[in-house]
Amino acid sequence: MRNKLLEYKNVAARFHTIEGTTSTLNDIDLTIYEGMSLGIVGESGCGKSVTARMPIRLLPEPTFKVTHGEVIYHRDGKPFDVLKAKQNGTQINSIRGKEISMIFQEPMSSLSPIHTVGSQMRELIMQHSDMDKKQAKAHAIEVLEKARVPRASDVYDDYTFQLSGGMRQRVMIAMAISCNPRLLFADEPTTALDVTIQAQILGLIKDVQREQNMALVLITHDLAVVANMVDEIAVFYLGYIVEHGTTDDILKNPKHPYTKALIDSIPTLHSTEALKPIKGSIPDPYAKITGCPFSARCEKVTTRCRVEVPPFVSHENGHKVRCFEA
Ligand SMILES: Nc1ncnc2c1ncn2[C@@H]1O[C@H](COP(=O)(O)OP(=O)(O)OP(=O)(O)O)[C@@H](O)[C@H]1O
Numbered sequence: 001m002r003n004k005l006l007e008y009k010n011v012a013a014r015f016h017t018i019e020g021t022t023s024t025l026n027d028i029d030l031t032i033y034e035g036m037s038l039g040i041v042g043e044s045g046c047g048k049s050v051t052a053r054m055p056i057r058l059l060p061e062p063t064f065k066v067t068h069g070e071v072i073y074h075r076d077g078k079p080f081d082v083l084k085a086k087q088n089g090t091q092i093n094s095i096r097g098k099e100i101s102m103i104f105q106e107p108m109s110s111l112s113p114i115h116t117v118g119s120q121m122r123e124l125i126m127q128h129s130d131m132d133k134k135q136a137k138a139h140a141i142e143v144l145e146k147a148r149v150p151r152a153s154d155v156y157d158d159y160t161f162q163l164s165g166g167m168r169q170r171v172m173i174a175m176a177i178s179c180n181p182r183l184l185f186a187d188e189p190t191t192a193l194d195v196t197i198q199a200q201i202l203g204l205i206k207d208v209q210r211e212q213n214m215a216l217v218l219i220t221h222d223l224a225v226v227a228n229m230v231d232e233i234a235v236f237y238l239g240y241i242v243e244h245g246t247t248d249d250i251l252k253n254p255k256h257p258y259t260k261a262l263i264d265s266i267p268t269l270h271s272t273e274a275l276k277p278i279k280g281s282i283p284d285p286y287a288k289i290t291g292c293p294f295s296a297r298c299e300k301v302t303t304r305c306r307v308e309v310p311p312f313v314s315h316e317n318g319h320k321v322r323c324f325e326a
């Protein structure tokens with residue numbers, strides 16, 4: 001039996017801005033279990049980051065509003081609806097960065113340029129534990145070493161602007177795991193890095209996940225990145241999960257036309273065939289969409305697809321697909 005850690009139950013969410021109302025998330029149903037790894041994949045703007053930020057309430061409320069559903073965090077065996085808590089109240093503050101933590105795409109947006117690596121880490125550790133300054137420093141250096149930061153005790157005294165991109169990302173990982181979280185969201189952790197460093201950082205995230213036995217949600221627009229990293233994949237399109245299954249099922253037996261198109265658009269080194277890009281583009285976030293979110297770009301579209309949203313249907317082995325034709 002797998003223990004549930006975080007559940008999204010029929011979640012719908014909107015942004016209300018002066019330009020209008022978005023339909024950012026629709027009918028999101030997703031369970032993250034203890035220790036598992038999940039990849040969230042989809043094109044820009046499909047709701048990946050919002051999904052990750054929602055449980056730790058890192059979104060601009062009340063511009064952002066959950067209009068339906070629940071996000072349940074299982075804490076000490078008890079379900080807790082994170083959406084009912086105060087955004088910056090003690091309950092959320094005790095989860096954010098401690099039990100659920102996050103690695104961001106751009107480390108400089110979450111690391112302070114005016115404090116040393118050490119003082120930022122120490123503050124975070126002391127906030128979430130009863131360690132004193134000296135103990136927190138020793139722990140921070142230990143965690144930097146875990147994140148394979150060379151000369152960890154020197155880097156502890158460095159400012160983040162003194163570090164290379166890859167090293168900043170390692171520091172970010174060290175910060176994210178410093179309080180021993182149960183769940184780590186890694187939101188496009190390597191897109192700003194060159195490919196060799198990217199592979200090292202992904203390897204590091206995977207090692208750390210195993211060592212700490214924490215759950216991992218890896219977010220990327222690149223299906224090839226998650227292929228060797230995660231147990232399960234959820235494919236997002238325009239705020240809907242269109243397919244969810246084991247990594248094997250998604251890659252070897254994709255059922256949704258969007259997933260198939262994503263797989264076809266992965267470049268391979270030895271292929272002589274031309275790449276098949278996905279036709280069309282993602283519509284304006286304020287546009288009103290009826291029917292299947294993918295209908296405007298789908299080659300198998302029927303009249304029904306243009307008027308009705310397909311339900312999220314379970315197939316064998318827990319493989320779920322949102323498509324009338326699957
Ligand atoms: N601060 C905001 N104000 C208004 N709308 C927003 C805001 N942040 C996100 N959105 C809306 O939510 C949608 C999903 O955004 P999100 O950041 O989750 O996309 P994403 O899948 O992470 O994309 P990317 O791959 O570019 O990071 C966007 O298309 C946009 O309409």
Ligand SMILES: [Mg+2]
Pocket residue numbers: 048049050187
């Ligand atoms: Mg994003």
